[in-house]
Amino acid sequence: MPKIFDFTRFSLRDLFATAAPTLLAIAVVGLLVYWLADPSPPSRVTMSTGQENSAYELIGKKYAAELAQRNIKVTLAPSLGSQENLQRLMDPDSGIDIGFVQSGSTEQDAAERQGLISLGSLFSEPVWLFYRDSHDITQLNQLKGLQINVGPEGTGVPLLFRRLLSVNGIEPVELTLGTLENTPATVALLAGTIDGMVFSSAPDELLIQMLLQTPGIKLFDFTQAEAYTRRFPFLSHVVLPRGIVDLGRDLPARDYQLIAPTATLVARASMHPALVDLFVQSATNIHGGAGWFHKRNEFPTANFTEVPVAAAAAKFYQTGPSFLQHYFPFWLSSFMERMWVVVVAVGALFIPLSRIVPPLYVWKVRSRVYRWYGQLRAVEQAIEGVLPPQRRDVYAHQLARLNQIEEKVNQISIPLSFAEELYGLRSHINFVRKRILGLQQVAEG
Template sequence: MAATPAPRKPSLGARLPGGPLAIWGGILLLGIVALVVTWQFVEPAPPRHVTLATGTAGGAYEQIGSEYADWFQDRGITLETVATEGATENWQRLLEGEVDAAIVQGGTAPPGADEQLEGLVSVAHEPLFVFYRDDALNAAQLLDSRPDTPQRLDTLSGLRIAIGAEGSGTRTLVLTLLEELGLAGSEALETDLLPLGGAAASQALLDGEVGAAAFVMSPNAPLVQELLSAPGISALSQSQALSFSQRLPYLAPVTLFEGVVDPRRNLPPHDVLMLAPATYLVSRKDTHRAVVQLLVEAEQRSQRVHLVGNGNEFPSLEQMDIPVSEEARYFFQRGPGFLHRHLPFWAASLVDRTAILIIPLLTIIIPLVRIAPAAVTWSMRRRIFRWYRQLRVIDEELGRHDVPVARLESDLEQLEKLDHDVSETEVPLSYMEEFYNLRLHIAYMRQRVRERLDRAN
């Protein structure tokens, strides 16, 4: 009775994993996964619309904002300027997230502002102009002094004074100076401090409704030039400017020299000593870095003429109430990078943002692509060797004399199945020689098995 053949493993043929398609597919999958993971760290695209809080209509802050808007427009971004009553309101709008950035006045930062906000760049000194009506001052107050003689701020005591609208930096500064003089708590004086600023305060002064008006404003502002040239209106030269600047570090003593505003009309008609806080840009900490870059660049490229100070100290990273943004410091000191100097803003921003994708490209995808050919070679040889392993088992059986007929029939069936699997397998051209050698060897083993079966029968 013939012995029962031992169970044989099924042919692995074309079902063997690890072919070229599987290897390249695995590399593609890993590359996609790496890119998806890395994409989570890609910075969002710059916003198409940015809001900047400026100040009262017709003021210097509005002019600065208009310059920035042109700069942003050239780079495909809309910068909307938001008119406000001044620095105090600007701080509030920033903290409430209503605007992305703002122009503010030194010395007006609210407590805790540095937790949400960052300074960007100092723009200029904005002097505190105090205009008064010549006929409103009592002769006893001025004695025999002329308008070009420096006077103390408390010379205006008893007058109706427009000190700036609620929410303005002018109002905050004037109240601080009055407090330094011990006058802010005077009930009689408080009733004469009117919440008027900008054009409203200027008109009230010209109409005689107030005796004096205060403005923190650039000498270039049309409103300032109008008041400097108005008959019967004089600018107070502040004799204590140096003293106040020592006590309040965010203030600087500046001189508006005779004729510097308009040499033809000799405006102002005499030197005016004033106090000047620094005007600077502030943004929210979550403001896109591209917006920070554009604001800093816009100020650095500004051709603005500074009529007070030495003209070389702005723009600057100094004279701010809150810490400077590290990104603003980087852009200020290094300027635009290579990409931004040679590409349109949108293209440079895109390349800059997606540069992080180079990491998986260099560390994962390229190395995998380089080892893929070797992996394919190893995979193909592994499959061929496994097929040859089956041939070797059958060859060893044929070397014995007592092989049962049933086992020979099983070997023949196995060889036919193996030949079918090999013929159905796609093989790269570089492996065709080994492929055809294998098929020849399979055919040779089939012939040997048939010969043994013929002899056994």
């Protein structure tokens, strides 16, 4: 290759040597911010649901199907109900990431201390008190002496029902509270071995549909429903409309006043923000329609929950899905929404560093020329103050040294734009040589 190209091409070696520390710093900062932003959500989630054939179990299957479309595998873990789900979420070793929890199951301070967040309220869970029609019950204080099943302690009903009894001036010892699960309790109610059963669930649970149409079984009418909601803010007053079960048979034959906590979706605060977005979107698809106790788009909502609502969920309920989520797949929109942090961090670092690289590049190229000025200065100092007997040998030695310097300088490869410095150095070498030759002639004369 012609040697002229050594003087015309851009010095990539020098550019890399000066830009490498900057690029390395940017790469390290970018990787650090990428790690902190955590743009890639996990592909597996474990959800705690409820008893067999319960509304929690059925709805959990809907979430699993929804998230499977986004390549997220949801493993469903059956439980007794709300209280057990809450206990699992509070236990860091349970392996549960998210679950259904009934409103009123905990206090806000306790939820915050345990690191729990709410993804919103999903639907109303009315308190259903079914009893045999041999009893005429219009007030809860008429339950004294009866045998009422409230379910196992892992559900949310025992705690809730005891609170309802307390405001009616009834002690739990004044009646018999059973702990059967819903299915065997229903069998016992139909067989007449218990007087009534209480559970809280969405109306699409099969047991409710059956009991509402079973002769000899009555539904308790909470005529004081509004008063209950004033005592317990996590409850809402809902109405079971006449004919909602079967319009042709006019079932039920009248409106029923009910009180209802809400089913909330509760997760660990460590849940990835992208998964929060995904669960909230799925909740909108699953619970956004009209139901027995709510109009279309009333649920899900950030209301009716004592657990602090996740910031991402609250934002979604206020503004809906982001622009990117409308037009890009989940994994891509999630990645892009979080990588802007990396872009900002890299940009903030790149702008000041980019101003440093050009001067460093110029210094790096020129240093290959300027460092020979030190050698040239050493030659000049060597010929100063030389005694007459030593002058001839010193001058000859320094001329040989200059020749070596000039030979090495001629081998320097620098971009053409810096050739002026190279030629300047060569002229200064020639200047020193002439000076030594002149001193040598004087010494020999």
